[in-house]
Amino acid sequence: MLGNLVGVLFDGIAYGSLLFIISIGLSVTMGLMNFVNLAHGAFAMLGGYACVLLMTRAGVPFLATLPVAFVVSAIAGIVLERTLYQRLYKATHLDQVMFSIGLVFMAVAAATYFFGPSQQPMRLPDYLRGQVNVFGLDLGAYRIFLIVVVAALTVALHLLLVRTRFGAQVRASVDNAVASAGLGINVNRVFGVTFALGSGLAGLGGGLGIDVLGLDPTFPLKYMVYFLLVVAIGGAGTIKGGLVAAMILGICDVAGKYYVPQIGSFIIYFLMVVLMILFPAGLYGRRA
Amino acid sequence: MTDTSTAVPAIAPLLPTDRWRATEIAFWAVAIAAFFVFPQHRVLGSQILITGLFAVSLDLILGYAGIVSLGHAAFFGLGAYAAGILAVHGWGEPLSGLIVAGAVGALAGFATSFLVVRGADLARLMVTLGIGLMLFEAANQMSSVTGGADGLSGVTMGKVFGLYSFDLSGTTAYLYSLGVLFVLFVVARRIVSSPFGLSLRGIRENVRRMPAIGAPVTRRLIAIYTISAAVAGVAGGLLAQTTQFVGLDVFGFPRSADLMIMLVLGGAGRLYGGLVGAAVFMVAHHYLSDLNPVYWQFWLGLLLVVVVLYARGGILGAIEALRDRIRGERT
Numbered sequence: 001m002l003g004n005l006v007g008v009l010f011d012g013i014a015y016g017s018l019l020f021i022i023s024i025g026l027s028v029t030m031g032l033m034n035f036v037n038l039a040h041g042a043f044a045m046l047g048g049y050a051c052v053l054l055m056t057r058a059g060v061p062f063l064a065t066l067p068v069a070f071v072v073s074a075i076a077g078i079v080l081e082r083t084l085y086q087r088l089y090k091a092t093h094l095d096q097v098m099f100s101i102g103l104v105f106m107a108v109a110a111a112t113y114f115f116g117p118s119q120q121p122m123r124l125p126d127y128l129r130g131q132v133n134v135f136g137l138d139l140g141a142y143r144i145f146l147i148v149v150v151a152a153l154t155v156a157l158h159l160l161l162v163r164t165r166f167g168a169q170v171r172a173s174v175d176n177a178v179a180s181a182g183l184g185i186n187v188n189r190v191f192g193v194t195f196a197l198g199s200g201l202a203g204l205g206g207g208l209g210i211d212v213l214g215l216d217p218t219f220p221l222k223y224m225v226y227f228l229l230v231v232a233i234g235g236a237g238t239i240k241g242g243l244v245a246a247m248i249l250g251i252c253d254v255a256g257k258y259y260v261p262q263i264g265s266f267i268i269y270f271l272m273v274v275l276m277i278l279f280p281a282g283l284y285g286r287r288a
Numbered sequence: 289m290t291d292t293s294t295a296v297p298a299i300a301p302l303l304p305t306d307r308w309r310a311t312e313i314a315f316w317a318v319a320i321a322a323f324f325v326f327p328q329h330r331v332l333g334s335q336i337l338i339t340g341l342f343a344v345s346l347d348l349i350l351g352y353a354g355i356v357s358l359g360h361a362a363f364f365g366l367g368a369y370a371a372g373i374l375a376v377h378g379w380g381e382p383l384s385g386l387i388v389a390g391a392v393g394a395l396a397g398f399a400t401s402f403l404v405v406r407g408a409d410l411a412r413l414m415v416t417l418g419i420g421l422m423l424f425e426a427a428n429q430m431s432s433v434t435g436g437a438d439g440l441s442g443v444t445m446g447k448v449f450g451l452y453s454f455d456l457s458g459t460t461a462y463l464y465s466l467g468v469l470f471v472l473f474v475v476a477r478r479i480v481s482s483p484f485g486l487s488l489r490g491i492r493e494n495v496r497r498m499p500a501i502g503a504p505v506t507r508r509l510i511a512i513y514t515i516s517a518a519v520a521g522v523a524g525g526l527l528a529q530t531t532q533f534v535g536l537d538v539f540g541f542p543r544s545a546d547l548m549i550m551l552v553l554g555g556a557g558r559l560y561g562g563l564v565g566a567a568v569f570m571v572a573h574h575y576l577s578d579l580n581p582v583y584w585q586f587w588l589g590l591l592l593v594v595v596v597l598y599a600r601g602g603i604l605g606a607i608e609a610l611r612d613r614i615r616g617e618r619t
Contacts, residue, residue, distance in 0.1 A: 036410060087597060093409040094356050095596045098552050101545060102592030109586030117582075221541075225417060232414045266425045273403065273418040280407030 006137055008255050014143035016250025017150035018212055022205035022223075023230035024157065024242050025077075025198020031237015032174050032194055035085065036093050038100040040202055040227055041220030042107035047073040047203025048215040049111065052120045062125050066207050073203020078196035085195065086188075104220045111217035120215040142211055149208065153201070157239060170194055174237045225272075226253075233275050235282025244283060306481045315560065316470065323462055330458035336570045337465040338526045343551050343562025344469075344476055345519035350548070351557030352480055353512050354492030355404065358413050358544050359420025360520055362400075363393040365539035367521030369427065372440045372534040380446035386468065386525045393521015394514050401513040405506050417541070424539035440534040454530065461530035468526060472519055477559060479515065488512055489557075549592060555602030564603055 026040040047069035054060040054068060080103075088096055128145055131138040161167035172180040173190050181187045206215070213223065229249055234241030249268065256267035275283075322333055342364055349355040367389035374385050403415050427434045434440055447453045452460045479485050487503045498505050528534045537543060546569070554565025577584040599606050 030410070036413065084593070084597070091596070093413075094350065094354075094552070094556070095600065097356060097358075097413070098548065098592050099596040101549070102589040102596065105585045105589030105592070107589075109582050109589065112582045113586075225421065228410075228414060228417075232410055236410070263425070263429065266422060266429070269418045269422040269425065273415055273422065276411050276415045276418070277403050277406065280411040 004258075007139070008258050009251060010137075010139055011143060012251030012254040013247060014140075014146045014250070015212060015254055016247040017147050018205055018209045019226055019230055019250055020243055020246035021150050021153060022202045022209065023227045023246060024239065025195075025201045026227055027231045027234060027236055027238070027242045028170070028174075029195055029198050030231050031235075032170065032177075033089050033191055034236075035089060036096045036100070037085075038097060038224055038228070039103035039107065039220065040198075041223050042104055043073045043077055043199040043202040044206030044209070044223075044227075045107065045111060045215070045217075045219040046076055046206065047200075048206035048210050048219065049115060049120070050203065051207035051210060052122065052215060055123075056121070062128070066204055069207035070200040070204040073206070074196040074200030076203075077199025078192055081192055081195040081199075086191075089191075104224070107220055108217050111219075115217070117217055120210065122210045122215070124211055146208060146212070153204075154239070154243065161239065166190075166193070226268075229268075229272050231282075233272070233279070233282055235279075235284040238282075238284045241282055241284030306478065312560075315563075319466060323466070327457070327459075330462040332458075332570070332574055334458050334461040334465040334530050335527075336567050337462070337469045338523050338530065339547075339550065339570060340563040340566040341465075341469045341472060341526065342520055342523040343547055343554070343566045344473060344559055345516045345523060346547055346551055347556055347559055347562045348476060348480070348516040348519065349513055350551060351559075351561070352485060352492065353488045353509055354495075355509065355513065356409050356413055357404070357416040358541070358548070359416035359418070360516075360547060361539055361541070361543040362416075362420040362423045363397055363517040363520035364524035364527075364543065365423060365427065366396050367393045367524030368528040368534045368538045369434055369440065369524075370521070371525035372443050372528040373433065375443045375445055375529070375532075376440065380444055382445055382448050382464070382529050385445075385529060386522050389525025389528075390518045390522040393524070394518035396521075397517020398510070398514040401510040401517075404513060405509040417544075420539060420541065420544055424536065424541075427536055427539055434536075435534070437536055439536065440528075443528060443532040443534065445529050445532060454532065458530075465526055465530060468522065472522060473559070473563075476519065479512075480559065484508070484511075549588065551602075553591070553595060553602050555604035555606075558604050561602055561604045568603065 022044045023040070025043075026037060029035055029037055029040075050069045050072045051062070051065040054065040055062060060068075084099075084103075088099055091099075124142055128142045130141055132141045132144060133139075134144075159167075161170060169180070169185045169190050172183070172185060173187050177187050180190075206219075209215075213219070226249065230242055230246045233248070234243070234245030249271075252271055253265075253268050256263070256265075260267070319337070323330065326333065342360075345363075346357065346360050349357060349360075370392040371385045371389040374380075374388055379385060400415075400419055403419075404412055407415070428436055431437070445454050448460060448464050452464075454460050454464075480488070487498065487508055490498050490501075490503060491505055491508060495505060524538060527538070550565035550569040551562050552565070553569060554563065555561030573584065576587070595602060601608065
């Protein structure tokens with residue numbers, strides 16, 4: 001029983017890390033540009049397909065496909081940001097929601113057209129398969145890998161935001177875009193780079209997540225709620241909030257499906273409504 | 289545009305007039321004419337009318353009060369199941385079934401309105417989405433009551449007014465739906481052109497200023513959310529009664545998303561926008577999705593992006609802009 005509990009916690013944390021790495025870009029863009037982007041999952045899907053195609057068609061090893069997934073999604077992100085998203089920063093939330101739902105529909109249809117409607121096969125390299133015995137507990141090797149990668153990325157992101165000049169510009173722009181522009185920060189460029197970074201991380205998460213989340217054309221719709229939840233519960237624009245929210249979600253979802261499978265995803269939706277009522281601005285959100 | 293033309297709206301009466309315009313009468317005449325012109329499409333026609341009513345209910349909260357909801361199907365589904373379950377258990381009288389469906393929708397709307405009026409757009413989006421998904425899961429699990437994934441079958445309806453029974457050609461369904469739609473539309477039209485409706489627009493435009501002029505924002509929003517949920521419940525009840533079946537998809541997220549698309553496509557904040565959007569959307573869906581469902585979704589997505597970028601007011605907004613331009617050239 002105790003072993004089960006630890007196992008569930010561990011799986012939940014791995015699942016949460018994945019949610020975190022995909023959603024963190026959404027959290028930053030939402031905090032920075034106040035843009036409700038329902039299409040964020042599409043960037044994750046793009047990264048996932050990049051990984052799968054490189055592995056199955058070109059025989060590239062799994063680890064080498066991950067940077068490519070990042071770059072492909074980041075490029076797609078910046079192209080869309082410069083051409084389309086940018087025009088809607090000042091639009092109402094309704095317009096943004098409709099626009100991004102439109103993008104999701106197009107992404108789903110395009111993925112079906114090019115790659116077919118079925119789940120993509122995924123074979124992890126042998127050294128990431130199977131179980132590893134840690135302190136008498138059998139833990140999935142790939143899940144350990146996930147947690148380590150995400151932990152490293154989180155530290156890197158934190159350092160980027162807190163220690164670098166660019167990070168200071170991002171934080172200033174999140175706090176007050178108008179004043180930052182007045183101080184000579186090129187807010188427009190900060191927006192663009194941040195959006196690309198967020199899309200790239202989503203793509204990376206999509207690649208990492210194929211084994212856990214699966215990959216088929218409905219991916220952006222299926223996990224849209226989860227990504228939005230991480231942002232809504234954590235509070236837009238904070239890394240810490242996103243991390244905490246992703247862990248809560250991951251653990252509750254895995255635990256719910258493990259212990260009470262008959263009510264399935266009910267738990268997560270219930271949790272979401274309760275949390276949104278208790279913290280309308282998110283756990284770490286700033287009150288407007 | 290000259291200075292004098294911009295000054296005109298300022299002297300126009302602030303309260304919208306409640307008079308029926310010729311174009312409105314023409315619109316309803318078209319709805320009646322469609323009954324005679326396309327007798328083979330009355331089933332589709334009744335579906336359009338029902339979806340139109342559903343879109344009007346969303347317009348009340350979205351177009352007028354500015355509440356972005358991604359889970360309006362919750363009330364539609366509750367109404368559908370309420371009317372359907374009543375009929376399964378022997379209460380087949382349609383009109384009283386609709387009243388129950390509306391009441392169930394209103395009750396659920398009132399109960400959840402307290403959660404929805406709190407928070408900003410994102411929180412509202414998540415709460416409405418969550419409530420919709422929760423109800424979907426609940427209906428899926430309570431298969432003894434709802435039929436679960438197989439849907440609720442065995443809905444046997446009585447005759448409308450004890451005279452007209454529902455038939456396969458959709459004749460009764462069309463006229464029944466049209467009648468209910470018209471009555472509720474008149475009510476909705478009256479609501480939005482009342483001082484209450486005007487205060488909703490004020491809340492949409494500037495929520496901070498409204499309390500300063502004495503409008504209780506929270507209470508107004510709760511009221512309109514409840515009304516909207518009741519109308520959605522009636523629309524759901526209509527669907528259950530006319531199709532004599534309730535499937536799980538009445539609660540589905542696609543239904544809420546499609547509904548928003550129709551409303552935005554037709555033009556939100558006009559009441560007629562929902563009706564026009566529903567008609568265009570459903571006719572297009574009827575003919576295009578047969579070709580290939582995947583292409584349909586792609587073009588739908590593209591259409592949405594284009595509407596948001598270039599035609600914010602939707603179809604009716606574009607027509608209005610065109611009309612204003614023609615009038616502007618004449619003077």
